Amino acid sequence: MTLSNWDDLRIFMAAARSGSFTQAASRLTVDASTVARRIARLESALRATLVARTPKGLKLTAAGARLFDASTAVESAMESAEAISDHGSVRGTVRISAFEGLGSAIVAPAMPALLRRHPGLRIELIANAGFLSPSIREVDIGISLSPPHTPRVTGERLGDCELGLYASEALLDRSGPIESVEGLLSLPFVGYIDDLLYPPELRYLADIHPAITPAMTSSSVRAQLEIIRAGGALGILPCFLAVTAGADLRRVLPSKVSLRRTLWIAAHKDVTETARVKAVYRWLHKLVSDSPEIFTPSQSSSTPRISCESTSREVGNGSTAPGNRKIKS
DSSP, X not given: OXXXXXXXXXXXXXXXXXXXXXXXXXXXXXXXXXXXXXXXXXXXXXXXXOEEEXXXXXXXXXXXXXXXXXXXXXXXXXXXXXXXXXXXXOOEEEEEEEEHHHIIIIIHHHHXXXXXXXXXXEEEEXXXXXXXXXXXXXXXXXXXXXXXXXXXEEXXXXXXXXXXXXXXXXXXXXXXXXXXXXXXXXXXXXXXXXXXXXXXXGOOHHHHOTTOOOSEEOSOHHHHHHHHHTTSOBEEEEHHHHHHTTOOEEEXXXXXXXXXXXEEEEEETTTTTSHHHHHHHHHHHHHHXXXXXXXXXXGOTTOOGGGTTOOOSOOSTXXXXXXXXXXXX
């Protein structure tokens, strides 16, 4: 048995990563029937079944997993050869999983600048309340609130993230001054649905006071933000989300309620040395390290006044107002 067509391997790897013939076809700009046909040809050449169809999508067989692992070395070599011929350009698709707030407020707005710098890249961003894992190749890069716990994945600290207690002007006008944590107990809160929490790091309210029980809950931090903006409740938000939302929000008891979580970035060991993943890794690190004023405002000398104490539309030092805040990329 010999394999002479790298393109068949490339199509197989796209299907393995996406878990679907249709999604692989979309990534490769070919027909789904072409993907299925090429994989069938590869299976015939190898005399082995590589993928199995399940209700949740394609699943690699043992033979398919071995081929995928072996093919990543070929993929890296091909990318290096293409980079030489293209004068060091970065090409290919990178799928990123990030929790909803970070993905929608920070990663998504910065993506156009990344693609202008690397026009050969294609980014697939999955930003929702769940988490897709690099360890089982659902994504190339995952950003989470906990470090990876499998030897198949290389993980590193991306940075710290500060969270604060926020409320709308309307709610604070109704409630009157809040001077202590105990003064919060009579006020409505919004939080996560406890049995739908995928990381324990999202259990915030007990860190403020064990007696706080949310009147409203949602699996979406964006939905929680809208409830807070509407004056329906107080809630814990990442400072970067409160700043970039452009909402009329006030941070409550910033000296008494300040939480911190660590952001972790991880990728499967098979893809960490590819040019495309390295480029996106560097970019994500820069997004966080270049913006301490929104990720860790209490430690930053350039903290936007709107993010913690004020409702002024001025952000200081000639910066834009929060609703139009530019994230460095």
